[in-house]
Amino acid sequence: MDTTHRDLYHAFVDQGLDAWLAKLPKQLARGLDRKRYGDLPAWEKAVAKLPVLPAERQVWLDRDTVTVELALSDAQRRQSENLLLKLAPWRKGPYSLGGIHIDTEWRSDWKWRRVAPHLSALAGRRVLDVGGGSGYHAWRMAGAGAAFVLVIDPSPRFYYQFQAVRHFVGDADGGRTHFLPVGIEDVPAKLEAFDTVFSMGVLYHRPSPLEHLQQLKDALRPGGELVLETLVVEGDETTVLLPGERYAAMPNVYFLPSSAALCQWLERSGFDNVRIVDEATTSLEEQRSTEWMTFQSLADFLDPEDPSKTLEGYPAPSRAVVVANKP
Secondary structure, eight states: OOGGGHHHHHHHHHTTOHHHHTTHHHHHHHHTOTTTOTTHHHHHHHHHTSOOOOSOOEEESSSSSEEEEOOOOHHHHHHHHHHHHTTOOOOEEOEEETTEEEOOSEEHHHHHHHHGGGSOOOTTOEEEEETOTTSHHHHHHHHTTOSEEEEEOSOHHHHHHHHHHHHHHTTTTTTOEEEEOOOGGGSOTTOOOEEEEEEESOGGGOSOHHHHHHHHHHHEEEEEEEEEEEEOBSSOTTOEEOOSSOBTTBSSOOOEEBHHHHHHHHHHTTOEEEEEEEEEEOOTTTBOOBTTBOSOOHHHHEETTEEEEETTSSBOOEEEEEEEEOO
């Protein structure tokens, strides 16, 4: 067994994920392949050089800002901040780690506040977070009492951001929160293992959205709950926008349905009890450039003369959250 990922292997054993366990070595090797990702050694080194932390700490996973309070010397704080900055851009958060505030591009806590009231209670549930980025929402799921949370995201940068946060959180979550650097296509078919599956900010990046919905459904146990958030446009159940080469400067955006069309997609995919629980236009306060994400952000992708439109002339980003169940 690879000792680096021993906790992940043990968690899969404990959760009875035997059908997936045998695939882990190959998936980890591919997801963390230094030949594929030239910056990976630098991210790995940054996490490895984080200072040894005092055992005594206070951790709050149920706050808007995932917070770890512990006593760091000035030198340790400076060292930690410099190393955490080497993992930038930080997109999902915010975090406060030993007095270091990571002001991420997204105020992901705003999204969580919109989503959380509509969820079945997460206490004791087994949860899969698809495309979870640095793991902010996964920590919040653990804070809500989930028994096991697995983030999957193919980005090794996000994997090392998660490991950096883990360094500060320690075992305060009871070892319930894990990250595997793979995509949804790497989840074994017909797994039917999770009580709740989240897919937030993923569907519009998939060239085959109905295939994605089927993959999410296959990961759920019968009766399980899907929580899906995606870009939408105004219209009826027949309205779907297929942008050109770019949408809001993003090159990999495919289908943007209306909320009504999205519900129809889910029903056609075999989900029931489908309901839209939230719709919100993305504001410049919710997504923006910061010290921890210094590249262009939403303000740069909207028409400066008409911020209700993207640079390409499409409707500005608006997102819907839909909750549904697997029969």
